[in-house]
Amino acid sequence: MATEVQQAMLEKVKTNIGFIAALDQSGGSTPKALRLYGIDENQFSSDEEMFDLVHAMRTRIITCEAFDGDRVLGAILFENTLDREIEGKNSAVFLWENKHVVPFLKVDKGLESETDGVQLMKPIPGLDALLVKANKQNVFGTKMRSVIKSANPDGIKAIVEQQVSLGLQIMAAGLVPILEPEVDINSATKAKAEALLQDALLLALDQLSAEQEVMLKVTIPETANFYKALIAHPRVIKVVALSGGYSRDVANQKLTENTGMIASFSRALSEGLSAGMSDEDFNATLEYTIASIYKASST
Template sequence: MNTKQLERMKNDKGFVAALDQSGGSTPKALKNYGIGEDAYSNEEEMFKLVHEMRKRIITNSAFTSEKILAAILFKVTMNSKVDDKYTGDYLWEEKGIVPFLKVDEGLDEEKDGVQLMKPFKHLDDLLENARERNIFGTKMRSLIRENNPEAIKKIVRQQFEYADKIGSKGFVPIIEPEVDIHSKDKAEIEKVLKKYLLEELETFKFDYPLMFKLSLPEEANFYHDLYNYKNTIRVVALSGGYSRKDANAKLAKNKDLIASYSRALTEGLNASQSDEEFTKTLDFSIEENYKASIEG
């Protein structure tokens, strides 16, 4: 584990850029960027286009370590290059931004109001690939839609089981049990979720660090208790479908909670924009996300 990167993730100010759209979410990301499905005829062409989008963001003068701590990548992005360097190396060596990798293989079918992660079939190989690409940590997402305590407990248990495997390999896992922002029981779900997260941390027997990525809570500072455990180095928030404006209004009310946005980061960016327009739009987004991340 890179100790400089660890200290940065624990102590520096900023937020996390989520650039990890995978096969299922890439078409929507490209559409929001102004590139329709008629622009590509297969997955290879699609991923090439999204890498160009991400490369345009990463290499932009507004995308700096002054306000961005880390960036989460997808496997294809990790194994693609930016200016003759693999993306993770470019981020750290040229920008001072810590690289993470999305490692889950998507969501399983909904059952009992939740979607567990599909079983990880290629985790060992993917982590070995990540080691070769100098990746610092990982991210994996589950989804909770209804207040079903037993199902929520399964979500948390699965997250920690994989976090244990990942942490033992020298990576910092981000645990992400997302709560659907449209759930009518969102506040109650969050209470159950936090109960099980704290229970896992109480019995956690390992020394490696963890991060959490959680939906913006209904109650300000609701997840701050996670910092009471030595393993927790950061708690970050996903926008989950909120606009950037609404997400940041909620975020700013939470102490020590920082942004880890995807759509709310790239909101307003378009492939047809001039370099000047693109930079201005990206700079505004980064500034807004950074301010909300340090205000809490």
């Protein structure tokens, strides 16, 4: 049974206008995120120092005045962030209690090599224990990413089966899964892959019970409003969009054309921010970014 806090989070995600901040860069993507933030790899000499620096970056974003629960519905965290504190509170607890932002946790462990035009997720050892840990820290949901490179029916079927299988395990633990079958924006068969993906997802969603609800995180489709059937599906709480390598301006424009879809941007959220900025400039840049993503998510 959902707690009072979980019910409040669910109500916010279902009914409020806003977007989800993806602050879940993991070990493999952290050096690039730091480099874009103005911190080169010669400024840290160990993984621990690297994660200290990226946590400082995330803390600066989260504690910034512009980062508010009126426009930011949720934030996706990396497990390392979950183990750390912001202003003396557990990171997920701080998000909800201080910012009224719903916390999600990235649970995947990266991608397998490409097979049948897709990259499935690597095994996730200890997932049940991680879900127990997330529940104890008032995390609302999870996120897990796999990637579609081409319109291969067998590969896309395998992607959806893996996502849904893990989603069922996550729902059984009382959390809401964000299923993220990303379609590579550079795929030569992107539109066809999206058609195959939507068909496979709709088939899987129809098998869920009335008590089972998921969120979907997808690449912004080639055709505007292509995913309207997914957005309208009764088992889907929200469909959110990844920026996928598009610049923030392009991602925002494309998102604006898709009614009912909201942003869950990562690099496009931190675009333009740097470690050397004054607090005033940092807040002004983040304010502009959040305002623009919120506007694009409000269509």
